[in-house]
Amino acid sequence: MRAKPHFAFFDEGSKKEIRRATLKAVAIPGYQVPFASREMPIARGWGTGGLQLTLSLIGKTDVLKVIDQGADESVNAVSIKKLVQETTGVQITDQTEEADLIQSRHRIPETPMTKDQILVLQVPMPEPLRPVEAREYMTKRMHSEDDYSGAWLMLFEQIVKYGKTATAADHPVYVNGRYVMAPSPIPRFDNPRMHQSEALILLGAGREKKIYAVPPFTNVESLAFEDYPFAVESFKGKECQLCGSAHVFLDELIDQKTGEPVYQCNDTSYCMEQLNSREKAEVESSYA
Amino acid sequence: MAIDQIHDLQQVYRKLLHSMSRPGTISSIEQETENMDVDFGCADALMLSAMVLLDAEVTFHVLSKKRRDLIEKISEYTSARCVPLQEADFIIVLQEDGESEILEAMAQCKIGNLIDPQQSSTWIIETPALSNKGGLLLTGPGIETEAHLAMRQSSEFWQARDSRIKEYPMGIDMIFADGSSQVACLPRTVTAILMEVE
Amino acid sequence: MGYVPVKGGTQAIEASIKRLTYERLKGEEILEVNTILATMGSMVDQVMSESSLYSPELAALAIKQGEGSMEEAVFLMRAHRSTLPRHYYSETVEAETMLVERRISASFKDIPGGQLLGATYDYTHRLLDFRLLEESMETNRKWLQDYKNNLLALQGSTEVVYFPKVVDYLRQEGLFETYEPDNTLPADVTKKSLQFPTTRSARLQVLTRGQTGTVTSFGYASLRGYGQVHPTVGEVRVGKIPIYTAHPNEVDSDPDNQFYIGKIRITEVESFVPVTVKNDNNEDELEFEIGYGVCYGQNETKAIAMSILDQCLEHPNADFPTHDEEFVLLHLDSVESTGFISHLKLPHYVTFQSKLDSIRQVKKGVQEVES
Numbered sequence: 001m002r003a004k005p006h007f008a009f010f011d012e013g014s015k016k017e018i019r020r021a022t023l024k025a026v027a028i029p030g031y032q033v034p035f036a037s038r039e040m041p042i043a044r045g046w047g048t049g050g051l052q053l054t055l056s057l058i059g060k061t062d063v064l065k066v067i068d069q070g071a072d073e074s075v076n077a078v079s080i081k082k083l084v085q086e087t088t089g090v091q092i093t094d095q096t097e098e099a100d101l102i103q104s105r106h107r108i109p110e111t112p113m114t115k116d117q118i119l120v121l122q123v124p125m126p127e128p129l130r131p132v133e134a135r136e137y138m139t140k141r142m143h144s145e146d147d148y149s150g151a152w153l154m155l156f157e158q159i160v161k162y163g164k165t166a167t168a169a170d171h172p173v174y175v176n177g178r179y180v181m182a183p184s185p186i187p188r189f190d191n192p193r194m195h196q197s198e199a200l201i202l203l204g205a206g207r208e209k210k211i212y213a214v215p216p217f218t219n220v221e222s223l224a225f226e227d228y229p230f231a232v233e234s235f236k237g238k239e240c241q242l243c244g245s246a247h248v249f250l251d252e253l254i255d256q257k258t259g260e261p262v263y264q265c266n267d268t269s270y271c272m273e274q275l276n277s278r279e280k281a282e283v284e285s286s287y288a
Numbered sequence: 289m290a291i292d293q294i295h296d297l298q299q300v301y302r303k304l305l306h307s308m309s310r311p312g313t314i315s316s317i318e319q320e321t322e323n324m325d326v327d328f329g330c331a332d333a334l335m336l337s338a339m340v341l342l343d344a345e346v347t348f349h350v351l352s353k354k355r356r357d358l359i360e361k362i363s364e365y366t367s368a369r370c371v372p373l374q375e376a377d378f379i380i381v382l383q384e385d386g387e388s389e390i391l392e393a394m395a396q397c398k399i400g401n402l403i404d405p406q407q408s409s410t411w412i413i414e415t416p417a418l419s420n421k422g423g424l425l426l427t428g429p430g431i432e433t434e435a436h437l438a439m440r441q442s443s444e445f446w447q448a449r450d451s452r453i454k455e456y457p458m459g460i461d462m463i464f465a466d467g468s469s470q471v472a473c474l475p476r477t478v479t480a481i482l483m484e485v486e
Numbered sequence: 487m488g489y490v491p492v493k494g495g496t497q498a499i500e501a502s503i504k505r506l507t508y509e510r511l512k513g514e515e516i517l518e519v520n521t522i523l524a525t526m527g528s529m530v531d532q533v534m535s536e537s538s539l540y541s542p543e544l545a546a547l548a549i550k551q552g553e554g555s556m557e558e559a560v561f562l563m564r565a566h567r568s569t570l571p572r573h574y575y576s577e578t579v580e581a582e583t584m585l586v587e588r589r590i591s592a593s594f595k596d597i598p599g600g601q602l603l604g605a606t607y608d609y610t611h612r613l614l615d616f617r618l619l620e621e622s623m624e625t626n627r628k629w630l631q632d633y634k635n636n637l638l639a640l641q642g643s644t645e646v647v648y649f650p651k652v653v654d655y656l657r658q659e660g661l662f663e664t665y666e667p668d669n670t671l672p673a674d675v676t677k678k679s680l681q682f683p684t685t686r687s688a689r690l691q692v693l694t695r696g697q698t699g700t701v702t703s704f705g706y707a708s709l710r711g712y713g714q715v716h717p718t719v720g721e722v723r724v725g726k727i728p729i730y731t732a733h734p735n736e737v738d739s740d741p742d743n744q745f746y747i748g749k750i751r752i753t754e755v756e757s758f759v760p761v762t763v764k765n766d767n768n769e770d771e772l773e774f775e776i777g778y779g780v781c782y783g784q785n786e787t788k789a790i791a792m793s794i795l796d797q798c799l800e801h802p803n804a805d806f807p808t809h810d811e812e813f814v815l816l817h818l819d820s821v822e823s824t825g826f827i828s829h830l831k832l833p834h835y836v837t838f839q840s841k842l843d844s845i846r847q848v849k850k851g852v853q854e855v856e857s
Contacts, residue, residue: 027475044825
């Protein structure tokens with residue numbers, strides 16, 4: 001006896017609970033709303049939070065894109081896409097412009113998102129203060145009291161030790177001037193994309209059981225001191241070896257033959273689009 | 289009830305989410321309300337919004353003392369429990385409700401606390417026709433510069449709301465539903481200034 | 487022409503899954519679910535307990551599919567559980583209604599009802615039995631026949647016997663407090679996530695769903711000095727308990743109108759723990775409290791460890807890790823712990839690139855400001 005999977009895997013009661021939590025998250029930007037967080041057929045730590053959000057949102061006519069580390073073909077992204085498609089039958093796409101739901105692990109797409117799109121980010125550790133305070137009991141109270149001295153201290157200590165802030169990805173941000181939020185391990189490069197975004201951004205942490213949100217047109221400021229401003233990763237002087245793009249986040253690869261570092265667009269579908277539109281332009285100009 | 293519990297409710301949820309993320313944006317759920325084959329004695333959009341959000345895990349309160357029938361229908365269709373106002377997760381307001389009842393309810397409803405601001409009430413309010421002309425001037429997260437929403441509530445109503453949202457992050461969130469299957473939402477983050485006095 | 491994305495990821499996954507299937511099939515043996523049910527009861531019990539889903543058949547299927555991996559089997563069960571609509575809650579179960587198969591106490595030499603050893607590995611000698619390499623159905627059947635014949639020869643009781651709780655005897659003596667029944671609705675951690683500080687019902691749920699190894703290890707750590715609980719096992723009982731549920735729409739809770747929906751086999755442990763309390767004169771006094779442990783199936787080690795941790799968490803103490811509820815409760819869950827550990831296998835090259843950049847910038851000693 002093989003049971004047919006329910007549309008979008010979950011029973012409707014589970015979806016309802018996620019939906020209620022999502023609406024609260026949108027009403028309190030940057031605040032981590034607790035939710036029950038059902039187990040999924042994909043492991044905890046592998047995107048169950050993002051997946052639960054996607055499955056609570058998705059309908060028959062949606063077009064879904066899933067990326068991991070910027071790549072549509074990453075095994076984890078493929079696995080998630082497979083599960084969603086098996087339980088919904090929705091159309092899948094690689095192209096950012098075609099999708100209206102985008103689930104991503106650790107990157108925001110290079111192509112700016114629009115008001116008709118929702119971005120769902122996968123979050124491993126939703127609590128920005130966790131590096132300085134292990135206890136949930138305490139961090140809840142710090143948020144309630146607007147006490148973010150721990151976050152500032154963390155940055156200050158880095159400056160004292162290294163002469164600059166040394167956060168890598170997941171650099172904490174201030175949302176709507178009230179909550180400090182973990183933007184998920186997106187590179188610092190992507191933090192500015194959250195500020196006054198046209199699209200709604202939802203963040204889900206399945207294992208930690210938290211949903212939070214950045215509504216469109218909301219202020220998102222990366223934490224920094226006045227004399228040590230926020231700095232993104234630098235790719236000065238470097239460009240994608242395939243499409244030539246320069247102001248995008250680049251992956252560093254080792255050239256097999258020379259042993260030298262080479263660079264390539266991290267956002268693979270963006271790179272593809274650049275190559276295709278350049279080729280189209282070349283074809284058109286050769287007929288001019 | 290010919291509502292598709294999966295797909296119609298999913299569509300209505302998406303519209304509610306869209307309107308809550310972009311306060312002032314009016315969304316139409318006419319396609320979904322068309323599938324309703326029962327008359328609940330209130331705006332279809334209100335009942336459908338309730339069906340999307342309520343279930344056995346949450347509680348609700350209907351302001352009107354004369355609508356036992358609605359309370360029973362909501363419990364029957366959602367399994368949610370009716371409780372006193374101060375405890376309710378969802379508060380249902382009908383057009384016929386008197387202003388003084390509404391103002392008193394707003395003074396007593398849950399607004400959450402600093403540690404758990406999400407433990408607040410969400411209001412689902414039946415209104416006359418929603419429109420983007422005149423009325424309220426809205427600013428805040430979700431709104432690029434400003435938005436306009438008219439829904440014919442009194443200035444006392446907006447003052448009462450102000451007093452409950454001024455201790456952000458505590459506050460209340462509102463869903464408005466009119467008789468033409470339109471919905472609009474006001475989260476607690478939005479500043480609403482009444483431009484015209486009706 | 488045009489550039490198309492390389493679909494390497496999809497193909498690789500398909501090949502991986504095929505290889506996994508090959509590994510399970512290549513030996514050309516089939517393990518029947520019935521065989522697992524009949525002969526691997528302990529594993530079935532452990533899977534049911536950690537997945538918090540009582541269904542021996544589903545657990546056996548999960549074991550078969552996961553090729554014996556506890557991590558996989560519990561994962562399968564929990565994911566399945568997520569798809570099941572939750573309509574009702576049962577009535578409170580009284581463990582005194584248990585049809586006892588095994589019931590012992592370490593606190594007394596003899597107890598009302600006696601020490602009923604039942605089926606347990608406790609008294610076996612752990613020597614590998616090589617005869618099991620060549621088991622024959624014929625020999626087994628003969629053994630079963632002899633066993634049944636011997637049972638017939640014994641004087642049995644025709645009455646159903648209920649065993650009183652050992653602790654009740656101590657309550658009568660006034661050594662244990664008798665509490666007014668607290669009918670506060672218990673928490674349901676699968677419907678509402680754990681919030682700190684926790685309630686006891688939430689703690690007990692997390693403990694019973696916990697990974698057997700982890701619960702055991704934390705209980706062990708407590709005994710060895712990383713905790714302050716010194717328990718004596720008051721009672722361990724294993725047996726089946728009946729489950730009833732009331733009609734959801736009925737307001738009256740007349741027990742006669744409840745529905746019997748079946749019985750489940752559980753292990754229940756009550757540990758007696760001496761605690762220091764202040765009496766009316768504000769002097770220190772010793773009293774007993776109960777540490778409670780319960781699991782689906784026969785899981786005695788886990789239930790005993792659970793009873794120790796129950797008491798640890800009833801008495802928060804920052805000096806002892808096993809008395810720290812966040813430390814204990816947030817790290818017990820099989821699906822969560824194995825999931826997060828294994829997630830480290832996922833690509834992390836963007837975050838790593840970010841770290842590389844950070845470290846390089848620091849080494850350069852230059853602050854680059856990008857607009």
